[in-house]
Amino acid sequence: MTQEMQTDVMDPARAAALQAALGFQERIEAGDPLPPFFHQLYFWSPQLPEDLGRDGHPKVGGGLIPDMGLPRRMWAGGRLQFHKPLVAGSPAQRASVQESATSKTGRTGPLGFVTLRHEVSQDDHLCLTEWQDLVYRQDPSKTDIKPTPPVARTDETDQREVAFDSTLLFRYSALTFNGHRIHYDLDYARDVEGYDGLVVHGPLLAQLLMLFAEDLMGPLAEFSFRASSPLMHFETATLCRNGQAMWVRGPDGRQCMTAEALLRSE
Template identity: 75%
Template sequence: MTSETAAAPAQNLTDILDPARAAAFQAALGLAPDIAAGSELPPFFHQLYFWTPLPPQGLGRDGHPKVGGAGLIPDMGLPRRMWAGGRLRFEKPLRAGIAAEKSSVLEKAEQKAGRTGPLGLVRLRHEIRQEGRLCLTEWHDLVYREDPDSAAPTPMSPVARTDETQAREVPFSSTLLFRYSALTFNGHRIHYDLDYARDVEGYEGLVVHGPLLAQHLMLLAEELMGPLAEFSFRASSPLMHFEDATLCRKGRDLWVRGPDGRQCMSAVAVPME
Protein backbone atom coordinates (compact mmCIF):
# COMPACT_ATOMS: atom_id res chain seq x y z
CA MET A 1 0.00 0.00 0.00
CA THR A 2 1.53 3.28 -1.08
CA SER A 3 0.25 6.78 -0.43
CA GLU A 4 1.80 9.98 -1.74
CA THR A 5 1.56 13.60 -0.68
CA ALA A 6 1.63 16.64 -2.92
CA ALA A 7 4.87 18.57 -3.03
CA ALA A 8 5.15 21.26 -0.38
CA PRO A 9 6.05 24.89 -1.13
CA ALA A 10 9.74 25.64 -1.42
CA GLN A 11 11.80 26.62 1.60
CA ASN A 12 14.32 29.38 0.84
CA LEU A 13 17.37 30.12 2.97
CA THR A 14 20.31 32.51 2.63
CA ASP A 15 23.67 32.15 4.34
CA ILE A 16 27.12 33.67 4.12
CA LEU A 17 29.46 30.69 3.82
CA ASP A 18 31.68 31.46 6.80
CA PRO A 19 35.26 30.32 6.04
CA ALA A 20 35.99 29.80 9.75
CA ARG A 21 33.32 27.10 9.93
CA ALA A 22 34.77 25.28 6.93
CA ALA A 23 38.30 25.52 8.34
CA ALA A 24 37.05 24.14 11.66
CA PHE A 25 35.58 21.17 9.80
CA GLN A 26 38.90 20.59 8.05
CA ALA A 27 40.58 20.53 11.46
CA ALA A 28 37.99 18.08 12.81
CA LEU A 29 38.77 15.76 9.89
CA GLY A 30 42.52 16.00 10.55
CA LEU A 31 43.16 18.16 7.48
CA ALA A 32 45.12 21.40 7.26
CA PRO A 33 42.63 24.20 8.04
CA ASP A 34 43.50 26.36 5.03
CA ILE A 35 40.09 27.58 3.83
CA ALA A 36 39.88 31.38 3.80
CA ALA A 37 37.53 33.95 2.28
CA GLY A 38 37.35 33.33 -1.46
CA SER A 39 38.54 29.70 -1.25
CA GLU A 40 36.67 27.05 -3.18
CA LEU A 41 34.82 24.80 -0.77
CA PRO A 42 35.35 21.03 -1.06
CA PRO A 43 32.33 19.05 -2.27
CA PHE A 44 29.56 18.56 0.32
CA PHE A 45 30.86 21.27 2.66
CA HIS A 46 27.56 23.08 2.08
CA GLN A 47 26.23 20.73 4.80
CA LEU A 48 27.84 23.13 7.29
CA TYR A 49 25.54 25.98 6.29
CA PHE A 50 21.86 26.95 5.93
CA TRP A 51 20.94 26.14 9.52
CA THR A 52 17.26 26.16 10.52
CA PRO A 53 17.40 26.67 14.32
CA LEU A 54 14.16 26.16 16.21
CA PRO A 55 13.23 26.62 19.88
CA PRO A 56 12.95 23.45 22.01
CA GLN A 57 9.20 23.20 21.49
CA GLY A 58 9.80 22.93 17.75
CA LEU A 59 11.86 19.74 18.10
CA GLY A 60 10.79 16.10 18.13
CA ARG A 61 11.92 13.50 20.64
CA ASP A 62 15.01 12.74 18.53
CA GLY A 63 16.25 16.33 18.49
CA HIS A 64 15.33 16.97 14.84
CA PRO A 65 12.70 19.56 13.90
CA LYS A 66 9.20 18.14 14.29
CA VAL A 67 7.70 16.81 11.10
CA GLY A 68 4.38 18.06 9.83
CA GLY A 69 3.02 21.55 10.28
CA ALA A 70 4.83 24.27 8.38
CA GLY A 71 7.89 22.12 7.53
CA LEU A 72 8.55 20.41 4.23
CA ILE A 73 8.34 16.86 5.64
CA PRO A 74 4.86 15.51 6.51
CA ASP A 75 4.17 13.50 9.66
CA MET A 76 3.71 9.86 8.62
CA GLY A 77 3.53 8.57 12.19
CA LEU A 78 6.96 6.92 12.08
CA PRO A 79 9.43 8.14 14.73
CA ARG A 80 12.87 6.95 13.57
CA ARG A 81 14.63 9.07 10.95
CA MET A 82 17.58 7.89 8.83
CA TRP A 83 19.54 9.54 6.03
CA ALA A 84 19.24 6.82 3.38
CA GLY A 85 21.33 8.37 0.63
CA GLY A 86 21.48 11.08 -1.96
CA ARG A 87 22.71 12.35 -5.29
CA LEU A 88 24.56 15.54 -6.13
CA ARG A 89 25.20 17.29 -9.42
CA PHE A 90 27.98 19.87 -9.26
CA GLU A 91 27.95 22.83 -11.64
CA LYS A 92 30.36 25.30 -10.06
CA PRO A 93 32.34 25.28 -6.79
CA LEU A 94 30.93 27.27 -3.91
CA ARG A 95 33.27 29.90 -2.46
CA ALA A 96 33.78 30.68 1.20
CA GLY A 97 32.85 34.10 2.55
CA ILE A 98 30.19 34.82 -0.09
CA ALA A 99 26.41 34.77 0.39
CA ALA A 100 24.54 31.82 -1.14
CA GLU A 101 20.88 30.94 -1.54
CA LYS A 102 19.39 27.49 -1.00
CA SER A 103 15.93 26.52 -2.20
CA SER A 104 14.40 23.22 -1.10
CA VAL A 105 11.26 21.38 -2.19
CA LEU A 106 9.62 18.09 -1.23
CA GLU A 107 9.73 15.84 -4.30
CA LYS A 108 8.29 12.71 -2.73
CA ALA A 109 6.74 11.46 0.49
CA GLU A 110 5.21 8.00 0.46
CA GLN A 111 4.59 5.05 2.73
CA LYS A 112 5.45 1.48 1.81
CA ALA A 113 5.50 -1.89 3.52
CA GLY A 114 9.06 -3.01 4.23
CA ARG A 115 10.42 -6.36 5.42
CA THR A 116 10.57 -5.08 9.01
CA GLY A 117 7.43 -2.94 8.98
CA PRO A 118 6.09 0.26 7.41
CA LEU A 119 8.53 2.74 5.89
CA GLY A 120 8.16 6.42 5.13
CA LEU A 121 10.23 7.44 2.11
CA VAL A 122 11.02 11.12 1.62
CA ARG A 123 12.99 12.86 -1.10
CA LEU A 124 13.99 16.52 -0.93
CA ARG A 125 15.60 18.50 -3.73
CA HIS A 126 17.94 21.36 -2.90
CA GLU A 127 19.41 23.91 -5.28
CA ILE A 128 22.20 26.21 -4.13
CA ARG A 129 23.11 29.38 -6.00
CA GLN A 130 25.86 31.90 -5.47
CA GLU A 131 26.05 35.27 -7.22
CA GLY A 132 22.96 34.30 -9.22
CA ARG A 133 24.43 31.09 -10.66
CA LEU A 134 23.40 27.53 -9.90
CA CYS A 135 26.32 25.78 -8.17
CA LEU A 136 24.83 22.42 -7.22
CA THR A 137 21.66 20.38 -7.09
CA GLU A 138 21.20 17.79 -4.36
CA TRP A 139 18.58 15.05 -3.96
CA HIS A 140 18.34 14.01 -0.32
CA ASP A 141 16.66 10.69 0.58
CA LEU A 142 15.31 10.02 4.08
CA VAL A 143 13.66 6.93 5.57
CA TYR A 144 11.31 6.95 8.56
CA ARG A 145 10.66 3.72 10.49
CA GLU A 146 8.91 2.36 13.56
CA ASP A 147 10.74 1.87 16.85
CA PRO A 148 12.72 -1.38 16.95
CA ASP A 149 11.10 -4.60 18.14
CA SER A 150 13.45 -6.28 20.62
CA ALA A 151 11.91 -9.67 19.78
CA ALA A 152 12.53 -9.32 16.03
CA PRO A 153 15.64 -10.93 14.49
CA THR A 154 18.52 -8.58 13.66
CA PRO A 155 18.53 -7.79 9.93
CA MET A 156 21.52 -9.17 8.01
CA SER A 157 23.91 -6.50 6.73
CA PRO A 158 25.26 -6.78 3.18
CA VAL A 159 28.84 -7.96 2.79
CA ALA A 160 31.19 -5.37 1.31
CA ARG A 161 33.36 -5.93 -1.73
CA THR A 162 37.05 -6.68 -1.28
CA ASP A 163 38.30 -5.92 -4.80
CA GLU A 164 39.28 -2.29 -4.18
CA THR A 165 42.34 -0.76 -5.87
CA GLN A 166 42.67 1.97 -3.22
CA ALA A 167 41.78 1.76 0.46
CA ARG A 168 42.13 4.05 3.45
CA GLU A 169 41.47 3.36 7.13
CA VAL A 170 39.45 6.04 8.92
CA PRO A 171 38.84 6.14 12.70
CA PHE A 172 35.75 7.59 14.34
CA SER A 173 35.07 8.78 17.87
CA SER A 174 32.34 10.37 19.95
CA THR A 175 34.34 13.64 19.78
CA LEU A 176 34.26 13.70 15.97
CA LEU A 177 30.54 12.93 15.93
CA PHE A 178 29.88 15.72 18.44
CA ARG A 179 31.92 18.24 16.44
CA TYR A 180 30.20 17.30 13.18
CA SER A 181 26.79 17.59 14.82
CA ALA A 182 27.75 21.04 16.13
CA LEU A 183 29.15 22.28 12.82
CA THR A 184 26.07 21.12 10.89
CA PHE A 185 23.62 22.08 13.67
CA ASN A 186 22.31 18.51 13.61
CA GLY A 187 20.42 17.79 16.82
CA HIS A 188 19.74 14.11 16.08
CA ARG A 189 20.38 12.39 19.41
CA ILE A 190 21.61 9.10 17.92
CA HIS A 191 24.91 10.89 17.22
CA TYR A 192 25.71 12.15 20.74
CA ASP A 193 23.24 10.73 23.30
CA LEU A 194 24.37 7.15 23.95
CA ASP A 195 21.47 6.25 26.24
CA TYR A 196 18.94 7.44 23.66
CA ALA A 197 20.73 5.73 20.75
CA ARG A 198 20.93 2.42 22.62
CA ASP A 199 17.75 2.32 24.70
CA VAL A 200 15.25 4.07 22.41
CA GLU A 201 16.46 3.44 18.86
CA GLY A 202 18.21 0.12 19.49
CA TYR A 203 21.74 0.86 18.28
CA GLU A 204 24.89 -0.61 19.84
CA GLY A 205 26.50 2.80 20.16
CA LEU A 206 26.47 6.31 18.76
CA VAL A 207 25.72 6.28 15.04
CA VAL A 208 28.21 7.82 12.63
CA HIS A 209 26.35 10.36 10.47
CA GLY A 210 25.54 9.07 6.99
CA PRO A 211 26.61 12.38 5.41
CA LEU A 212 29.90 12.23 7.32
CA LEU A 213 30.65 8.87 5.67
CA ALA A 214 29.59 10.33 2.31
CA GLN A 215 31.85 13.33 2.97
CA HIS A 216 34.86 11.05 3.45
CA LEU A 217 34.06 9.22 0.22
CA MET A 218 33.67 12.48 -1.72
CA LEU A 219 36.99 13.81 -0.49
CA LEU A 220 38.68 10.54 -1.44
CA ALA A 221 37.02 10.55 -4.87
CA GLU A 222 38.09 14.14 -5.56
CA GLU A 223 41.64 13.39 -4.43
CA LEU A 224 41.93 10.37 -6.73
CA MET A 225 39.74 11.45 -9.67
CA GLY A 226 39.81 15.24 -9.73
CA PRO A 227 36.81 17.61 -9.56
CA LEU A 228 33.46 15.83 -9.42
CA ALA A 229 30.52 16.30 -11.78
CA GLU A 230 28.16 13.93 -9.94
CA PHE A 231 28.17 11.82 -6.83
CA SER A 232 25.52 9.42 -5.55
CA PHE A 233 25.53 7.35 -2.37
CA ARG A 234 23.37 4.86 -0.50
CA ALA A 235 23.60 3.86 3.16
CA SER A 236 23.21 0.15 3.84
CA SER A 237 24.31 -0.46 7.45
CA PRO A 238 25.06 1.93 10.35
CA LEU A 239 28.61 2.40 11.61
CA MET A 240 29.15 2.92 15.33
CA HIS A 241 31.40 5.54 16.90
CA PHE A 242 33.77 2.90 18.32
CA GLU A 243 34.38 1.29 14.93
CA ASP A 244 37.04 2.11 12.36
CA ALA A 245 36.04 2.01 8.71
CA THR A 246 37.82 1.33 5.42
CA LEU A 247 37.15 3.70 2.55
CA CYS A 248 37.43 1.74 -0.71
CA ARG A 249 37.57 2.68 -4.36
CA LYS A 250 37.66 0.84 -7.69
CA GLY A 251 37.04 2.87 -10.82
CA ARG A 252 33.99 5.04 -10.22
CA ASP A 253 32.72 2.82 -7.41
CA LEU A 254 33.40 3.71 -3.78
CA TRP A 255 32.21 2.08 -0.57
CA VAL A 256 32.65 2.04 3.20
CA ARG A 257 33.50 -1.31 4.76
CA GLY A 258 33.02 -1.88 8.48
CA PRO A 259 35.55 -3.74 10.65
CA ASP A 260 33.53 -6.97 10.37
CA GLY A 261 33.40 -6.78 6.57
CA ARG A 262 29.86 -5.41 6.27
CA GLN A 263 29.01 -2.73 3.74
CA CYS A 264 28.00 0.53 5.41
CA MET A 265 27.70 2.72 2.31
CA SER A 266 28.14 2.45 -1.46
CA ALA A 267 28.69 5.33 -3.88
CA VAL A 268 29.39 6.22 -7.49
CA ALA A 269 31.54 9.23 -8.44
CA VAL A 270 31.56 10.82 -11.90
CA PRO A 271 34.50 13.19 -12.54
CA MET A 272 34.31 16.36 -14.58
CA GLU A 273 35.25 15.81 -18.21
Protein backbone atom coordinates (compact mmCIF):
# COMPACT_ATOMS: atom_id res chain seq x y z
CA MET A 1 0.00 0.00 0.00
CA THR A 2 1.47 3.34 -1.08
CA GLN A 3 1.93 5.79 1.75
CA GLU A 4 2.58 9.51 1.54
CA MET A 5 4.33 11.25 4.44
CA GLN A 6 4.31 14.98 5.18
CA THR A 7 5.67 17.11 8.02
CA ASP A 8 4.45 20.59 8.86
CA VAL A 9 4.71 23.03 11.75
CA MET A 10 1.30 23.87 13.22
CA ASP A 11 1.82 27.60 12.65
CA PRO A 12 -0.37 29.50 15.16
CA ALA A 13 -0.64 32.45 12.77
CA ARG A 14 -2.47 30.29 10.25
CA ALA A 15 -4.91 29.06 12.87
CA ALA A 16 -5.47 32.61 14.11
CA ALA A 17 -6.16 33.69 10.52
CA LEU A 18 -8.95 31.11 10.25
CA GLN A 19 -10.40 32.33 13.54
CA ALA A 20 -10.43 35.85 12.12
CA ALA A 21 -12.02 34.69 8.85
CA LEU A 22 -14.79 32.98 10.83
CA GLY A 23 -15.39 36.10 12.91
CA PHE A 24 -13.99 34.82 16.22
CA GLN A 25 -12.35 37.30 18.59
CA GLU A 26 -9.93 34.86 20.26
CA ARG A 27 -6.51 34.17 18.73
CA ILE A 28 -4.53 30.94 18.99
CA GLU A 29 -0.93 31.24 20.20
CA ALA A 30 1.99 28.81 20.31
CA GLY A 31 1.36 26.12 22.90
CA ASP A 32 -2.44 26.30 22.63
CA PRO A 33 -4.42 23.22 21.58
CA LEU A 34 -5.83 23.52 18.07
CA PRO A 35 -9.62 23.34 17.69
CA PRO A 36 -10.97 20.21 15.97
CA PHE A 37 -10.42 20.02 12.20
CA PHE A 38 -7.92 22.90 12.14
CA HIS A 39 -5.35 20.43 10.79
CA GLN A 40 -6.98 21.16 7.41
CA LEU A 41 -4.91 24.34 7.38
CA TYR A 42 -1.66 22.38 7.22
CA PHE A 43 0.12 19.72 5.15
CA TRP A 44 -0.14 21.65 1.91
CA SER A 45 1.02 19.91 -1.27
CA PRO A 46 1.83 22.72 -3.74
CA GLN A 47 1.96 21.71 -7.41
CA LEU A 48 3.34 23.50 -10.45
CA PRO A 49 0.66 25.04 -12.72
CA GLU A 50 1.19 22.34 -15.36
CA ASP A 51 0.46 19.67 -12.75
CA LEU A 52 -3.02 21.01 -12.02
CA GLY A 53 -6.25 19.81 -13.58
CA ARG A 54 -8.81 22.11 -15.18
CA ASP A 55 -10.60 22.46 -11.83
CA GLY A 56 -7.55 23.75 -10.00
CA HIS A 57 -6.91 20.54 -8.06
CA PRO A 58 -3.71 18.53 -8.63
CA LYS A 59 -4.10 16.15 -11.55
CA VAL A 60 -5.24 12.69 -10.53
CA GLY A 61 -3.42 9.49 -11.39
CA GLY A 62 0.02 10.33 -10.05
CA GLY A 63 -0.49 9.87 -6.31
CA LEU A 64 -3.03 8.29 -4.00
CA ILE A 65 -6.01 9.18 -6.22
CA PRO A 66 -6.39 7.18 -9.46
CA ASP A 67 -7.62 8.67 -12.73
CA MET A 68 -11.15 7.35 -13.19
CA GLY A 69 -11.87 9.51 -16.21
CA LEU A 70 -14.37 11.63 -14.27
CA PRO A 71 -13.61 15.37 -14.10
CA ARG A 72 -15.82 16.66 -11.27
CA ARG A 73 -14.58 16.20 -7.71
CA MET A 74 -16.57 16.53 -4.48
CA TRP A 75 -15.64 15.95 -0.86
CA ALA A 76 -18.60 13.74 0.01
CA GLY A 77 -17.91 13.26 3.71
CA GLY A 78 -15.55 11.94 6.29
CA ARG A 79 -14.97 10.57 9.76
CA LEU A 80 -12.51 11.71 12.41
CA GLN A 81 -11.24 10.19 15.64
CA PHE A 82 -9.62 12.69 18.00
CA HIS A 83 -7.07 10.89 20.17
CA LYS A 84 -5.09 13.84 21.51
CA PRO A 85 -5.23 17.58 20.75
CA LEU A 86 -2.69 18.94 18.28
CA VAL A 87 -0.62 21.78 19.72
CA ALA A 88 0.00 25.03 17.86
CA GLY A 89 3.62 25.92 17.18
CA SER A 90 5.00 22.35 17.09
CA PRO A 91 5.83 20.07 14.13
CA ALA A 92 3.40 17.29 13.21
CA GLN A 93 3.53 14.40 10.76
CA ARG A 94 0.76 13.10 8.51
CA ALA A 95 0.78 9.61 6.99
CA SER A 96 -1.76 9.14 4.18
CA VAL A 97 -2.92 6.01 2.35
CA GLN A 98 -5.67 5.13 -0.10
CA GLU A 99 -8.08 2.75 1.59
CA SER A 100 -10.33 2.12 -1.40
CA ALA A 101 -11.17 3.22 -4.95
CA THR A 102 -14.32 1.92 -6.63
CA SER A 103 -16.59 2.78 -9.57
CA LYS A 104 -20.32 2.36 -10.02
CA THR A 105 -23.23 3.84 -11.95
CA GLY A 106 -25.78 6.00 -10.19
CA ARG A 107 -28.89 7.89 -11.24
CA THR A 108 -26.74 10.67 -12.71
CA GLY A 109 -24.27 8.40 -14.51
CA PRO A 110 -20.86 6.92 -13.65
CA LEU A 111 -19.37 7.68 -10.25
CA GLY A 112 -15.95 7.12 -8.73
CA PHE A 113 -15.45 6.76 -4.97
CA VAL A 114 -12.10 7.17 -3.23
CA THR A 115 -11.44 6.91 0.51
CA LEU A 116 -8.19 8.24 1.98
CA ARG A 117 -7.00 7.64 5.52
CA HIS A 118 -4.78 10.17 7.27
CA GLU A 119 -2.99 9.69 10.59
CA VAL A 120 -1.61 12.84 12.20
CA SER A 121 1.00 12.54 14.94
CA GLN A 122 2.91 14.96 17.14
CA ASP A 123 5.85 14.10 19.43
CA ASP A 124 5.47 10.43 18.44
CA HIS A 125 1.85 10.35 19.68
CA LEU A 126 -1.08 9.66 17.36
CA CYS A 127 -3.36 12.70 17.66
CA LEU A 128 -5.91 12.21 14.90
CA THR A 129 -7.20 9.60 12.47
CA GLU A 130 -9.24 10.88 9.54
CA TRP A 131 -11.09 9.12 6.73
CA GLN A 132 -11.80 11.38 3.75
CA ASP A 133 -14.44 10.30 1.21
CA LEU A 134 -14.20 11.78 -2.29
CA VAL A 135 -16.64 11.37 -5.17
CA TYR A 136 -15.87 11.93 -8.87
CA ARG A 137 -18.59 12.54 -11.46
CA GLN A 138 -18.97 13.35 -15.13
CA ASP A 139 -19.77 16.85 -16.41
CA PRO A 140 -23.43 17.88 -16.29
CA SER A 141 -25.52 17.94 -19.42
CA LYS A 142 -28.12 20.58 -20.26
CA THR A 143 -30.66 17.78 -20.42
CA ASP A 144 -29.86 16.51 -16.93
CA ILE A 145 -32.63 16.79 -14.37
CA LYS A 146 -31.23 17.94 -11.06
CA PRO A 147 -32.09 15.51 -8.26
CA THR A 148 -34.47 16.73 -5.59
CA PRO A 149 -32.45 17.41 -2.42
CA PRO A 150 -33.56 15.77 0.83
CA VAL A 151 -35.59 17.81 3.30
CA ALA A 152 -33.80 18.63 6.54
CA ARG A 153 -35.11 17.84 9.99
CA THR A 154 -36.77 20.62 11.97
CA ASP A 155 -36.60 19.10 15.47
CA GLU A 156 -33.35 20.74 16.55
CA THR A 157 -32.84 21.65 20.21
CA ASP A 158 -29.94 24.01 19.37
CA GLN A 159 -29.31 26.07 16.27
CA ARG A 160 -26.97 28.73 14.92
CA GLU A 161 -27.41 30.84 11.80
CA VAL A 162 -24.36 31.18 9.55
CA ALA A 163 -23.87 33.34 6.47
CA PHE A 164 -21.34 33.13 3.66
CA ASP A 165 -19.92 35.34 0.96
CA SER A 166 -17.25 35.14 -1.73
CA THR A 167 -14.64 36.70 0.59
CA LEU A 168 -15.00 33.98 3.22
CA LEU A 169 -14.83 31.26 0.55
CA PHE A 170 -11.71 32.83 -0.93
CA ARG A 171 -10.02 33.12 2.46
CA TYR A 172 -10.86 29.53 3.39
CA SER A 173 -9.55 28.31 0.02
CA ALA A 174 -6.32 30.25 0.59
CA LEU A 175 -5.80 29.01 4.16
CA THR A 176 -6.35 25.39 3.16
CA PHE A 177 -4.47 25.80 -0.15
CA ASN A 178 -7.55 24.48 -1.97
CA GLY A 179 -7.42 25.49 -5.62
CA HIS A 180 -10.84 24.05 -6.53
CA ARG A 181 -12.36 26.69 -8.79
CA ILE A 182 -15.97 26.02 -7.76
CA HIS A 183 -15.23 27.99 -4.59
CA TYR A 184 -13.92 31.24 -6.15
CA ASP A 185 -14.43 31.23 -9.94
CA LEU A 186 -18.13 31.99 -10.50
CA ASP A 187 -18.04 31.54 -14.28
CA TYR A 188 -16.40 28.12 -13.93
CA ALA A 189 -18.73 27.01 -11.13
CA ARG A 190 -21.82 28.04 -13.10
CA ASP A 191 -20.89 27.36 -16.73
CA VAL A 192 -18.69 24.27 -16.44
CA GLU A 193 -19.87 22.42 -13.34
CA GLY A 194 -23.50 23.59 -13.41
CA TYR A 195 -23.87 25.20 -9.99
CA ASP A 196 -26.04 28.22 -9.25
CA GLY A 197 -23.18 30.09 -7.60
CA LEU A 198 -19.93 29.59 -5.76
CA VAL A 199 -20.05 26.41 -3.70
CA VAL A 200 -19.46 26.59 0.05
CA HIS A 201 -16.71 24.10 0.92
CA GLY A 202 -18.01 20.89 2.46
CA PRO A 203 -15.10 20.95 4.94
CA LEU A 204 -16.02 24.52 5.92
CA LEU A 205 -19.55 23.39 6.80
CA ALA A 206 -18.09 20.43 8.72
CA GLN A 207 -15.69 22.80 10.50
CA LEU A 208 -18.52 25.05 11.62
CA LEU A 209 -20.53 22.04 12.84
CA MET A 210 -17.54 20.76 14.84
CA LEU A 211 -16.97 24.12 16.50
CA PHE A 212 -20.69 24.37 17.25
CA ALA A 213 -20.69 20.86 18.72
CA GLU A 214 -17.67 21.57 20.92
CA ASP A 215 -19.25 24.81 22.18
CA LEU A 216 -22.39 22.89 23.19
CA MET A 217 -20.99 19.54 24.25
CA GLY A 218 -17.31 19.82 25.11
CA PRO A 219 -14.26 18.04 23.62
CA LEU A 220 -15.05 15.64 20.77
CA ALA A 221 -13.92 12.03 20.53
CA GLU A 222 -15.36 11.35 17.06
CA PHE A 223 -17.12 13.27 14.36
CA SER A 224 -18.56 12.01 11.08
CA PHE A 225 -20.26 13.99 8.34
CA ARG A 226 -21.92 13.45 4.96
CA ALA A 227 -22.72 16.10 2.35
CA SER A 228 -26.13 15.78 0.72
CA SER A 229 -26.77 19.04 -1.17
CA PRO A 230 -24.47 21.94 -2.12
CA LEU A 231 -24.85 25.31 -0.44
CA MET A 232 -24.20 28.48 -2.45
CA HIS A 233 -22.16 31.47 -1.28
CA PHE A 234 -25.17 33.80 -1.25
CA GLU A 235 -27.23 31.54 1.03
CA THR A 236 -27.67 31.63 4.79
CA ALA A 237 -27.74 28.25 6.51
CA THR A 238 -28.71 26.91 9.93
CA LEU A 239 -26.45 24.66 11.97
CA CYS A 240 -28.66 22.27 13.92
CA ARG A 241 -28.23 19.79 16.79
CA ASN A 242 -30.41 17.27 18.55
CA GLY A 243 -28.43 15.00 20.86
CA GLN A 244 -25.50 13.53 18.94
CA ALA A 245 -27.16 14.27 15.59
CA MET A 246 -26.20 17.43 13.73
CA TRP A 247 -27.11 18.82 10.34
CA VAL A 248 -26.98 21.89 8.08
CA ARG A 249 -30.29 23.19 6.76
CA GLY A 250 -30.41 25.48 3.75
CA PRO A 251 -32.66 28.56 3.55
CA ASP A 252 -35.29 26.61 1.60
CA GLY A 253 -35.36 23.78 4.14
CA ARG A 254 -33.15 21.38 2.20
CA GLN A 255 -30.61 19.19 3.94
CA CYS A 256 -27.05 20.18 2.99
CA MET A 257 -25.10 18.01 5.44
CA THR A 258 -25.70 15.48 8.22
CA ALA A 259 -23.24 14.68 11.00
CA GLU A 260 -22.79 12.83 14.27
CA ALA A 261 -20.70 14.11 17.18
CA LEU A 262 -19.42 11.87 19.98
CA LEU A 263 -17.90 13.22 23.18
CA ARG A 264 -14.76 12.13 24.95
CA SER A 265 -15.51 9.87 27.90
CA GLU A 266 -12.98 11.58 30.17
